[in-house]
Amino acid sequence: MTEYEVLLQQTINGLSLGAMYALLALGFTLVYGILELINFAHFNVFMVASFIGMWALQLFGVSGQTRILTGAALAGVLAFAFVVTMAAAGVIGVAIERLSLRPLRGVRGTAAMITTIGVNYILFNAILLTVGAGSENYPNPLPVVRWQFGHVIVELKEVLIWVVAVVLMVALHLFVNHTRLGKAMRATAQDGEAARMMGVDVDRIIVIAFFLGSALAGAAALIFGLYYNYTSFIVGYTVGLRAFTAAVLGGIGSITGAMVGGLLIGLIETLGGQLIAVRWTDVIIFSILVLVLVVVPSGLFGRSNPQKS
Protein backbone atom coordinates (compact mmCIF):
# COMPACT_ATOMS: atom_id res chain seq x y z
CA MET A 1 0.00 0.00 0.00
CA THR A 2 1.54 3.30 -1.07
CA GLU A 3 1.47 6.33 1.16
CA TYR A 4 -0.94 7.93 -1.27
CA GLU A 5 -3.27 4.96 -0.97
CA VAL A 6 -3.09 5.09 2.80
CA LEU A 7 -4.14 8.73 2.80
CA LEU A 8 -6.90 8.01 0.31
CA GLN A 9 -8.16 5.18 2.49
CA GLN A 10 -8.13 7.42 5.56
CA THR A 11 -9.97 10.10 3.61
CA ILE A 12 -12.70 7.62 2.79
CA ASN A 13 -12.93 6.57 6.43
CA GLY A 14 -12.90 10.21 7.46
CA LEU A 15 -15.79 11.04 5.19
CA SER A 16 -17.87 8.29 6.81
CA LEU A 17 -17.13 9.51 10.31
CA GLY A 18 -17.56 13.09 9.16
CA ALA A 19 -21.02 12.38 7.77
CA MET A 20 -22.01 11.02 11.18
CA TYR A 21 -20.53 14.00 13.05
CA ALA A 22 -22.24 16.38 10.67
CA LEU A 23 -25.68 14.86 11.30
CA LEU A 24 -25.11 15.09 15.03
CA ALA A 25 -23.65 18.60 14.84
CA LEU A 26 -26.77 19.80 13.02
CA GLY A 27 -28.82 19.17 16.17
CA PHE A 28 -26.62 21.47 18.24
CA THR A 29 -26.77 24.10 15.55
CA LEU A 30 -30.52 24.04 14.86
CA VAL A 31 -31.37 24.57 18.52
CA TYR A 32 -28.61 27.09 19.12
CA GLY A 33 -29.64 29.05 16.04
CA ILE A 34 -33.06 29.68 17.49
CA LEU A 35 -32.65 29.69 21.26
CA GLU A 36 -28.97 30.62 21.57
CA LEU A 37 -28.86 27.62 23.86
CA ILE A 38 -26.29 24.85 23.85
CA ASN A 39 -28.40 21.76 24.33
CA PHE A 40 -26.17 19.43 26.31
CA ALA A 41 -28.92 16.80 26.43
CA HIS A 42 -28.19 16.25 22.74
CA PHE A 43 -25.15 14.11 23.65
CA ASN A 44 -27.22 11.42 25.30
CA VAL A 45 -30.20 11.74 23.00
CA PHE A 46 -27.68 10.34 20.52
CA MET A 47 -26.67 7.59 22.94
CA VAL A 48 -30.24 6.58 23.82
CA ALA A 49 -31.11 6.60 20.12
CA SER A 50 -28.31 4.15 19.38
CA PHE A 51 -30.01 1.71 21.79
CA ILE A 52 -33.39 2.34 20.21
CA GLY A 53 -31.87 1.55 16.82
CA MET A 54 -30.42 -1.62 18.25
CA TRP A 55 -33.77 -2.73 19.62
CA ALA A 56 -35.49 -1.86 16.35
CA LEU A 57 -33.10 -4.12 14.44
CA GLN A 58 -33.49 -6.89 17.01
CA LEU A 59 -37.24 -6.86 16.37
CA PHE A 60 -36.40 -8.49 13.05
CA GLY A 61 -34.24 -11.12 14.66
CA VAL A 62 -31.09 -9.38 13.59
CA SER A 63 -28.47 -10.00 16.24
CA GLY A 64 -24.78 -9.43 16.08
CA GLN A 65 -23.34 -9.72 12.60
CA THR A 66 -24.60 -13.23 11.96
CA ARG A 67 -28.00 -12.70 10.37
CA ILE A 68 -27.22 -11.12 7.02
CA LEU A 69 -30.00 -9.74 4.83
CA THR A 70 -29.96 -8.76 1.18
CA GLY A 71 -32.19 -7.09 -1.37
CA ALA A 72 -35.64 -5.90 -0.38
CA ALA A 73 -35.47 -7.45 3.07
CA LEU A 74 -32.28 -5.53 3.84
CA ALA A 75 -33.66 -2.27 2.48
CA GLY A 76 -36.93 -2.76 4.37
CA VAL A 77 -35.29 -3.54 7.71
CA LEU A 78 -32.85 -0.65 7.42
CA ALA A 79 -35.57 1.78 6.38
CA PHE A 80 -37.69 0.66 9.33
CA ALA A 81 -34.78 1.01 11.74
CA PHE A 82 -33.92 4.50 10.49
CA VAL A 83 -37.52 5.70 10.60
CA VAL A 84 -38.15 4.29 14.09
CA THR A 85 -34.87 5.56 15.51
CA MET A 86 -35.24 9.02 14.03
CA ALA A 87 -38.87 9.33 15.10
CA ALA A 88 -38.14 8.12 18.63
CA ALA A 89 -35.15 10.42 18.99
CA GLY A 90 -37.25 13.29 17.65
CA VAL A 91 -39.95 12.60 20.21
CA ILE A 92 -37.38 12.48 23.01
CA GLY A 93 -36.02 15.84 21.86
CA VAL A 94 -39.49 17.37 21.79
CA ALA A 95 -40.28 15.94 25.22
CA ILE A 96 -37.10 17.49 26.63
CA GLU A 97 -38.11 20.84 25.20
CA ARG A 98 -41.70 20.71 26.41
CA LEU A 99 -41.02 19.34 29.87
CA SER A 100 -37.78 20.96 30.89
CA LEU A 101 -37.12 23.98 28.69
CA ARG A 102 -40.43 25.60 27.82
CA PRO A 103 -41.24 26.28 31.49
CA LEU A 104 -37.98 28.23 31.66
CA ARG A 105 -38.65 30.35 28.59
CA GLY A 106 -37.93 33.98 29.29
CA VAL A 107 -35.78 33.18 32.32
CA ARG A 108 -32.51 34.95 31.81
CA GLY A 109 -29.08 33.52 32.39
CA THR A 110 -27.85 29.96 32.42
CA ALA A 111 -30.90 28.16 33.86
CA ALA A 112 -31.89 26.54 30.56
CA MET A 113 -28.37 25.40 29.76
CA ILE A 114 -27.90 23.90 33.20
CA THR A 115 -31.24 22.12 32.81
CA THR A 116 -30.00 20.46 29.63
CA ILE A 117 -26.95 19.25 31.55
CA GLY A 118 -29.28 17.73 34.12
CA VAL A 119 -31.41 16.05 31.47
CA ASN A 120 -28.26 14.72 29.84
CA TYR A 121 -27.29 13.13 33.13
CA ILE A 122 -30.75 11.61 33.57
CA LEU A 123 -30.61 9.99 30.13
CA PHE A 124 -27.11 8.71 30.84
CA ASN A 125 -28.13 7.07 34.10
CA ALA A 126 -31.38 5.73 32.71
CA ILE A 127 -29.40 3.62 30.23
CA LEU A 128 -26.60 2.81 32.66
CA LEU A 129 -29.05 1.53 35.27
CA THR A 130 -31.32 -0.42 32.92
CA VAL A 131 -28.96 -1.75 30.27
CA GLY A 132 -25.74 -1.70 32.21
CA ALA A 133 -22.21 -0.54 31.68
CA GLY A 134 -21.13 -3.17 29.18
CA SER A 135 -20.68 -2.77 25.46
CA GLU A 136 -23.49 -4.09 23.30
CA ASN A 137 -22.70 -6.05 20.15
CA TYR A 138 -24.69 -4.07 17.59
CA PRO A 139 -27.03 -5.98 15.28
CA ASN A 140 -25.90 -5.44 11.72
CA PRO A 141 -27.73 -7.05 8.80
CA LEU A 142 -25.41 -5.61 6.15
CA PRO A 143 -23.52 -8.16 4.09
CA VAL A 144 -19.79 -7.53 3.94
CA VAL A 145 -19.49 -6.18 0.43
CA ARG A 146 -16.38 -4.27 -0.49
CA TRP A 147 -14.99 -2.69 -3.60
CA GLN A 148 -11.27 -2.58 -4.03
CA PHE A 149 -9.38 0.09 -5.97
CA GLY A 150 -5.74 -0.86 -5.77
CA HIS A 151 -5.32 -1.28 -2.06
CA VAL A 152 -8.07 1.20 -1.26
CA ILE A 153 -11.27 -0.39 0.00
CA VAL A 154 -14.79 1.05 0.00
CA GLU A 155 -17.31 -0.92 2.00
CA LEU A 156 -21.05 -1.19 1.47
CA LYS A 157 -21.73 0.22 4.93
CA GLU A 158 -19.77 3.33 4.04
CA VAL A 159 -21.75 3.84 0.86
CA LEU A 160 -24.91 3.43 2.92
CA ILE A 161 -23.72 6.08 5.37
CA TRP A 162 -22.96 8.55 2.60
CA VAL A 163 -26.29 7.97 0.90
CA VAL A 164 -28.25 8.39 4.13
CA ALA A 165 -26.29 11.49 5.12
CA VAL A 166 -26.60 13.13 1.72
CA VAL A 167 -30.33 12.40 1.50
CA LEU A 168 -30.96 13.82 4.98
CA MET A 169 -28.86 16.91 4.44
CA VAL A 170 -30.44 17.65 1.07
CA ALA A 171 -33.87 17.17 2.67
CA LEU A 172 -32.95 19.55 5.48
CA HIS A 173 -31.64 22.08 2.98
CA LEU A 174 -34.87 21.89 0.97
CA PHE A 175 -36.98 22.19 4.12
CA VAL A 176 -35.13 25.20 5.45
CA ASN A 177 -34.88 27.10 2.18
CA HIS A 178 -37.99 26.18 0.28
CA THR A 179 -40.87 25.54 2.68
CA ARG A 180 -43.02 27.98 4.57
CA LEU A 181 -42.10 26.52 7.95
CA GLY A 182 -38.43 26.27 7.05
CA LYS A 183 -38.34 29.93 6.12
CA ALA A 184 -40.13 30.78 9.36
CA MET A 185 -37.40 28.83 11.14
CA ARG A 186 -34.65 30.86 9.49
CA ALA A 187 -36.53 34.08 10.18
CA THR A 188 -36.90 33.11 13.84
CA ALA A 189 -33.18 32.36 14.06
CA GLN A 190 -32.33 35.76 12.56
CA ASP A 191 -34.78 37.84 14.60
CA GLY A 192 -37.16 35.97 16.86
CA GLU A 193 -39.25 38.93 17.94
CA ALA A 194 -39.68 40.20 14.39
CA ALA A 195 -40.69 36.70 13.27
CA ARG A 196 -43.28 36.60 16.03
CA MET A 197 -44.70 39.89 14.85
CA MET A 198 -45.07 38.44 11.35
CA GLY A 199 -47.38 35.89 12.95
CA VAL A 200 -44.90 33.04 13.36
CA ASP A 201 -45.76 30.73 16.27
CA VAL A 202 -42.25 30.67 17.70
CA ASP A 203 -42.99 27.88 20.18
CA ARG A 204 -43.93 25.66 17.28
CA ILE A 205 -40.72 26.54 15.47
CA ILE A 206 -38.73 25.61 18.57
CA VAL A 207 -40.49 22.25 18.72
CA ILE A 208 -39.65 21.64 15.06
CA ALA A 209 -36.00 22.54 15.65
CA PHE A 210 -35.79 20.06 18.53
CA PHE A 211 -37.57 17.36 16.55
CA LEU A 212 -35.38 17.73 13.47
CA GLY A 213 -32.15 18.05 15.40
CA SER A 214 -32.90 15.02 17.54
CA ALA A 215 -34.11 12.96 14.57
CA LEU A 216 -30.82 13.69 12.81
CA ALA A 217 -29.03 12.55 15.98
CA GLY A 218 -31.11 9.36 15.69
CA ALA A 219 -29.83 8.78 12.16
CA ALA A 220 -26.27 9.45 13.33
CA ALA A 221 -26.76 6.99 16.19
CA LEU A 222 -27.84 4.18 13.91
CA ILE A 223 -24.97 4.96 11.56
CA PHE A 224 -22.61 4.79 14.52
CA GLY A 225 -23.86 1.34 15.53
CA LEU A 226 -23.73 -0.04 12.00
CA TYR A 227 -20.26 1.39 11.42
CA TYR A 228 -18.58 0.29 14.65
CA ASN A 229 -20.77 -2.73 15.47
CA TYR A 230 -21.14 -1.72 19.11
CA THR A 231 -22.76 0.80 21.36
CA SER A 232 -22.58 1.60 25.04
CA PHE A 233 -23.77 4.15 27.60
CA ILE A 234 -20.64 6.21 27.07
CA VAL A 235 -20.86 6.94 23.33
CA GLY A 236 -22.86 10.11 23.87
CA TYR A 237 -19.74 11.74 25.21
CA THR A 238 -17.11 10.23 22.96
CA VAL A 239 -18.99 10.89 19.74
CA GLY A 240 -21.04 13.86 20.95
CA LEU A 241 -18.06 15.93 21.98
CA ARG A 242 -16.52 15.54 18.54
CA ALA A 243 -19.79 16.52 16.90
CA PHE A 244 -20.02 19.49 19.25
CA THR A 245 -16.51 20.50 18.21
CA ALA A 246 -17.64 20.20 14.60
CA ALA A 247 -20.57 22.52 15.26
CA VAL A 248 -18.30 25.09 16.93
CA LEU A 249 -15.67 24.79 14.19
CA GLY A 250 -18.31 25.37 11.49
CA GLY A 251 -19.86 28.19 13.46
CA ILE A 252 -22.60 27.14 15.84
CA GLY A 253 -25.96 28.24 14.51
CA SER A 254 -24.89 27.78 10.89
CA ILE A 255 -26.33 24.77 9.06
CA THR A 256 -23.65 24.83 6.37
CA GLY A 257 -21.10 25.20 9.14
CA ALA A 258 -22.30 22.05 10.90
CA MET A 259 -22.07 20.05 7.68
CA VAL A 260 -18.60 21.28 6.76
CA GLY A 261 -17.39 21.18 10.36
CA GLY A 262 -18.56 17.57 10.68
CA LEU A 263 -16.69 16.47 7.58
CA LEU A 264 -13.55 18.33 8.68
CA ILE A 265 -13.56 16.74 12.12
CA GLY A 266 -14.04 13.32 10.54
CA LEU A 267 -11.09 13.90 8.23
CA ILE A 268 -8.95 15.36 11.01
CA GLU A 269 -9.69 12.30 13.11
CA THR A 270 -8.62 9.76 10.50
CA LEU A 271 -5.86 11.70 8.75
CA GLY A 272 -4.54 13.14 12.01
CA GLY A 273 -4.59 9.65 13.47
CA GLN A 274 -2.63 8.42 10.46
CA LEU A 275 -0.12 11.25 10.25
CA ILE A 276 0.44 11.81 13.94
CA ALA A 277 -0.84 9.00 16.14
CA VAL A 278 -4.27 7.61 16.84
CA ARG A 279 -3.96 8.08 20.56
CA TRP A 280 -3.44 11.79 19.99
CA THR A 281 -6.73 12.18 18.10
CA ASP A 282 -8.64 13.56 21.05
CA VAL A 283 -5.89 15.99 21.90
CA ILE A 284 -5.90 17.24 18.31
CA ILE A 285 -9.66 17.56 18.13
CA PHE A 286 -10.08 19.33 21.45
CA SER A 287 -7.17 21.60 20.73
CA ILE A 288 -9.15 22.64 17.69
CA LEU A 289 -12.17 23.28 19.90
CA VAL A 290 -10.16 25.50 22.21
CA LEU A 291 -8.35 27.24 19.36
CA VAL A 292 -11.56 28.03 17.54
CA LEU A 293 -13.18 29.37 20.68
CA VAL A 294 -10.19 31.57 21.45
CA VAL A 295 -9.23 32.74 17.96
CA VAL A 296 -12.41 32.66 15.84
CA PRO A 297 -15.33 32.13 18.22
CA SER A 298 -17.80 32.58 15.37
CA GLY A 299 -16.31 29.60 13.50
CA LEU A 300 -15.96 29.15 9.76
CA PHE A 301 -19.51 30.09 8.78
CA GLY A 302 -20.86 31.71 11.94
CA ARG A 303 -22.00 35.27 12.47
CA SER A 304 -19.87 37.13 14.93
CA ASN A 305 -22.60 39.67 15.38
CA PRO A 306 -26.06 38.22 14.86
CA GLN A 307 -28.81 40.79 14.59
CA LYS A 308 -30.83 40.14 17.70
CA SER A 309 -33.38 42.14 19.61
Next chain:
Amino acid sequence: MTEPLLEFKAVDAHYGDFHVLKAVDYTIETGEIVCLLGGNASGKSTTMKAIMGIVRPTRGEVFYEGQTLRGVSTTERVRRGIAPVLEARRLFPRMTVYENLEMGAYTRRRGREFDEDLARVFALFPRVEERLRQLAGTLSGGEQQMVAIGRALMARPKLLCMDEPSMGLSPAYVEQVFDIIREINRQGTTIFMVEQNANMALAIADRAYVLQTGAVVLSGPSAELRQNEQIRHAYLGEMTVA
Protein backbone atom coordinates in the same frame (compact mmCIF):
# COMPACT_ATOMS: atom_id res chain seq x y z
CA MET B 1 -71.40 56.10 15.10
CA THR B 2 -69.28 53.06 14.24
CA GLU B 3 -66.88 51.58 16.75
CA PRO B 4 -63.22 52.55 16.61
CA LEU B 5 -60.79 50.22 14.85
CA LEU B 6 -58.40 50.23 17.82
CA GLU B 7 -58.95 51.38 21.35
CA PHE B 8 -56.77 51.40 24.47
CA LYS B 9 -58.78 51.74 27.67
CA ALA B 10 -56.73 52.69 30.72
CA VAL B 11 -53.86 50.41 29.73
CA ASP B 12 -50.94 49.81 32.09
CA ALA B 13 -47.85 47.88 31.06
CA HIS B 14 -44.81 46.78 33.03
CA TYR B 15 -41.41 45.26 32.35
CA GLY B 16 -40.98 43.39 35.60
CA ASP B 17 -41.43 46.04 38.26
CA PHE B 18 -40.80 48.86 35.85
CA HIS B 19 -44.02 50.75 35.10
CA VAL B 20 -43.94 51.77 31.43
CA LEU B 21 -47.49 52.64 30.35
CA LYS B 22 -49.74 54.38 32.85
CA ALA B 23 -53.50 54.33 32.27
CA VAL B 24 -53.10 55.07 28.59
CA ASP B 25 -56.13 55.73 26.35
CA TYR B 26 -55.99 55.83 22.57
CA THR B 27 -58.80 55.72 20.04
CA ILE B 28 -58.09 55.13 16.38
CA GLU B 29 -60.94 55.33 13.90
CA THR B 30 -61.02 53.42 10.66
CA GLY B 31 -59.34 55.37 7.86
CA GLU B 32 -57.33 57.71 10.05
CA ILE B 33 -53.65 58.44 10.29
CA VAL B 34 -52.89 58.83 13.97
CA CYS B 35 -49.49 59.80 15.22
CA LEU B 36 -47.90 59.06 18.57
CA LEU B 37 -45.26 61.58 19.61
CA GLY B 38 -42.97 61.40 22.57
CA GLY B 39 -39.37 61.60 23.68
CA ASN B 40 -37.01 58.71 24.11
CA ALA B 41 -38.12 55.96 26.47
CA SER B 42 -41.60 57.42 26.85
CA GLY B 43 -43.26 54.09 25.97
CA LYS B 44 -43.96 54.47 22.26
CA SER B 45 -42.49 51.15 21.19
CA THR B 46 -44.12 49.49 24.18
CA THR B 47 -47.44 50.78 22.86
CA MET B 48 -46.73 49.07 19.54
CA LYS B 49 -45.77 45.85 21.31
CA ALA B 50 -48.98 45.96 23.31
CA ILE B 51 -50.96 46.21 20.07
CA MET B 52 -49.10 43.20 18.64
CA GLY B 53 -49.45 41.16 21.83
CA ILE B 54 -45.72 41.01 22.54
CA VAL B 55 -46.32 42.98 25.73
CA ARG B 56 -49.47 42.17 27.72
CA PRO B 57 -51.28 44.94 29.61
CA THR B 58 -51.10 44.54 33.36
CA ARG B 59 -54.29 46.55 33.69
CA GLY B 60 -56.86 47.92 31.28
CA GLU B 61 -57.69 46.51 27.91
CA VAL B 62 -56.99 46.83 24.21
CA PHE B 63 -59.93 46.51 21.81
CA TYR B 64 -59.72 45.85 18.08
CA GLU B 65 -62.84 46.03 15.91
CA GLY B 66 -64.84 46.23 19.12
CA GLN B 67 -63.44 43.01 20.58
CA THR B 68 -60.96 42.65 23.39
CA LEU B 69 -57.49 41.45 22.42
CA ARG B 70 -56.97 39.91 25.85
CA GLY B 71 -55.63 36.38 25.35
CA VAL B 72 -55.45 36.79 21.57
CA SER B 73 -52.13 35.51 20.18
CA THR B 74 -49.87 37.63 18.03
CA THR B 75 -50.47 35.23 15.13
CA GLU B 76 -54.22 35.77 15.42
CA ARG B 77 -53.81 39.54 15.60
CA VAL B 78 -51.81 39.51 12.36
CA ARG B 79 -54.43 37.28 10.81
CA ARG B 80 -57.15 39.74 11.79
CA GLY B 81 -55.34 42.56 10.02
CA ILE B 82 -52.82 44.22 12.32
CA ALA B 83 -49.33 44.44 10.85
CA PRO B 84 -46.20 46.15 12.16
CA VAL B 85 -43.40 48.12 10.60
CA LEU B 86 -40.85 47.62 13.34
CA GLU B 87 -38.51 50.15 14.86
CA ALA B 88 -35.15 50.11 13.04
CA ARG B 89 -36.80 48.03 10.28
CA ARG B 90 -35.72 44.66 11.64
CA LEU B 91 -35.65 42.83 8.33
CA PHE B 92 -34.40 39.25 8.28
CA PRO B 93 -30.90 40.17 7.11
CA ARG B 94 -29.80 36.84 5.65
CA MET B 95 -33.02 36.24 3.78
CA THR B 96 -33.72 37.68 0.35
CA VAL B 97 -36.02 40.64 -0.15
CA TYR B 98 -38.55 38.25 -1.64
CA GLU B 99 -38.37 35.95 1.38
CA ASN B 100 -38.85 38.93 3.66
CA LEU B 101 -41.99 39.82 1.75
CA GLU B 102 -43.13 36.20 2.05
CA MET B 103 -42.66 36.40 5.81
CA GLY B 104 -44.97 39.41 5.83
CA ALA B 105 -47.63 37.21 4.25
CA TYR B 106 -46.91 34.35 6.68
CA THR B 107 -50.44 34.06 8.04
CA ARG B 108 -52.05 34.23 4.61
CA ARG B 109 -52.58 31.73 1.84
CA ARG B 110 -50.45 31.85 -1.26
CA GLY B 111 -52.23 32.41 -4.54
CA ARG B 112 -53.97 35.20 -6.35
CA GLU B 113 -54.21 37.54 -3.36
CA PHE B 114 -50.51 37.11 -2.64
CA ASP B 115 -49.68 38.05 -6.22
CA GLU B 116 -51.96 41.08 -6.05
CA ASP B 117 -50.32 42.27 -2.85
CA LEU B 118 -46.89 41.74 -4.36
CA ALA B 119 -47.90 43.82 -7.36
CA ARG B 120 -49.16 46.55 -5.03
CA VAL B 121 -45.84 46.62 -3.18
CA PHE B 122 -43.96 46.81 -6.47
CA ALA B 123 -46.16 49.66 -7.62
CA LEU B 124 -45.40 51.61 -4.44
CA PHE B 125 -41.72 50.67 -4.41
CA PRO B 126 -40.27 49.88 -7.85
CA ARG B 127 -36.86 49.62 -6.15
CA VAL B 128 -38.03 46.63 -4.14
CA GLU B 129 -38.80 44.68 -7.29
CA GLU B 130 -35.30 45.39 -8.61
CA ARG B 131 -33.72 44.06 -5.42
CA LEU B 132 -35.88 40.96 -5.03
CA ARG B 133 -33.07 38.35 -5.00
CA GLN B 134 -30.71 40.39 -2.87
CA LEU B 135 -30.15 39.64 0.81
CA ALA B 136 -32.06 42.19 2.86
CA GLY B 137 -29.04 42.91 5.06
CA THR B 138 -27.11 44.24 2.07
CA LEU B 139 -29.63 46.99 1.21
CA SER B 140 -29.21 50.66 2.09
CA GLY B 141 -31.22 52.01 5.01
CA GLY B 142 -33.78 53.64 2.74
CA GLU B 143 -34.24 50.50 0.70
CA GLN B 144 -34.60 48.46 3.87
CA GLN B 145 -37.38 50.74 5.05
CA MET B 146 -39.20 50.21 1.73
CA VAL B 147 -38.93 46.46 2.20
CA ALA B 148 -40.07 46.77 5.82
CA ILE B 149 -43.18 48.68 4.77
CA GLY B 150 -43.73 46.29 1.87
CA ARG B 151 -43.39 43.32 4.19
CA ALA B 152 -46.11 44.72 6.44
CA LEU B 153 -48.38 45.39 3.46
CA MET B 154 -48.06 41.73 2.43
CA ALA B 155 -50.22 40.93 5.46
CA ARG B 156 -52.95 43.02 3.78
CA PRO B 157 -53.47 44.92 7.02
CA LYS B 158 -56.44 46.98 8.10
CA LEU B 159 -54.26 48.62 10.71
CA LEU B 160 -50.63 49.40 9.97
CA CYS B 161 -48.55 50.12 13.09
CA MET B 162 -45.37 51.95 12.22
CA ASP B 163 -42.62 52.50 14.75
CA GLU B 164 -40.48 55.47 13.72
CA PRO B 165 -40.54 54.86 9.97
CA SER B 166 -38.34 57.88 9.28
CA MET B 167 -35.65 56.98 11.79
CA GLY B 168 -32.13 57.06 10.40
CA LEU B 169 -33.16 57.95 6.86
CA SER B 170 -31.69 60.71 4.74
CA PRO B 171 -34.01 63.72 4.21
CA ALA B 172 -34.86 62.66 0.66
CA TYR B 173 -36.00 59.26 1.86
CA VAL B 174 -37.93 60.75 4.80
CA GLU B 175 -39.97 62.82 2.39
CA GLN B 176 -40.62 59.76 0.25
CA VAL B 177 -41.61 57.58 3.20
CA PHE B 178 -44.20 60.10 4.37
CA ASP B 179 -45.59 60.35 0.84
CA ILE B 180 -45.91 56.59 0.73
CA ILE B 181 -47.61 56.48 4.13
CA ARG B 182 -50.17 58.96 2.88
CA GLU B 183 -50.67 56.90 -0.27
CA ILE B 184 -51.14 53.67 1.70
CA ASN B 185 -53.71 55.43 3.84
CA ARG B 186 -55.50 56.70 0.74
CA GLN B 187 -55.71 53.11 -0.48
CA GLY B 188 -57.70 52.30 2.63
CA THR B 189 -55.33 51.28 5.42
CA THR B 190 -55.61 52.88 8.83
CA ILE B 191 -52.27 54.02 10.21
CA PHE B 192 -50.99 54.34 13.75
CA MET B 193 -47.52 55.78 13.61
CA VAL B 194 -44.87 56.47 16.21
CA GLU B 195 -42.64 59.36 15.22
CA GLN B 196 -39.93 61.62 16.55
CA ASN B 197 -40.10 63.73 13.41
CA ALA B 198 -43.09 65.67 14.73
CA ASN B 199 -43.05 68.23 11.95
CA MET B 200 -43.51 65.72 9.16
CA ALA B 201 -45.76 63.45 11.17
CA LEU B 202 -48.19 66.20 12.13
CA ALA B 203 -48.28 67.31 8.51
CA ILE B 204 -49.83 64.03 7.39
CA ALA B 205 -51.64 62.83 10.53
CA ASP B 206 -55.28 63.52 11.28
CA ARG B 207 -54.75 63.36 15.01
CA ALA B 208 -51.91 62.85 17.44
CA TYR B 209 -51.17 61.77 20.99
CA VAL B 210 -48.23 62.94 23.02
CA LEU B 211 -46.72 60.45 25.43
CA GLN B 212 -44.50 61.48 28.31
CA THR B 213 -42.95 58.91 30.63
CA GLY B 214 -45.73 56.49 29.89
CA ALA B 215 -48.72 58.80 30.18
CA VAL B 216 -50.70 60.64 27.52
CA VAL B 217 -50.23 64.33 28.27
CA LEU B 218 -51.79 65.84 25.16
CA SER B 219 -53.98 64.75 22.30
CA GLY B 220 -56.04 66.26 19.54
CA PRO B 221 -56.22 67.06 15.83
CA SER B 222 -52.82 67.62 14.25
CA ALA B 223 -53.64 71.15 13.23
CA GLU B 224 -54.36 72.05 16.85
CA LEU B 225 -51.25 70.39 18.18
CA ARG B 226 -49.11 72.23 15.68
CA GLN B 227 -50.30 75.48 17.24
CA ASN B 228 -49.69 74.22 20.77
CA GLU B 229 -46.86 76.11 22.49
CA GLN B 230 -45.67 73.07 24.41
CA ILE B 231 -45.40 70.95 21.29
CA ARG B 232 -43.70 73.64 19.29
CA HIS B 233 -41.17 73.95 22.04
CA ALA B 234 -40.59 70.32 22.80
CA TYR B 235 -40.78 68.73 19.38
CA LEU B 236 -41.15 71.08 16.46
CA GLY B 237 -38.38 73.50 17.33
CA GLU B 238 -36.03 70.64 17.84
CA MET B 239 -36.87 69.16 14.48
CA THR B 240 -36.35 72.35 12.47
CA VAL B 241 -32.87 72.60 13.92
CA ALA B 242 -32.17 68.99 13.02
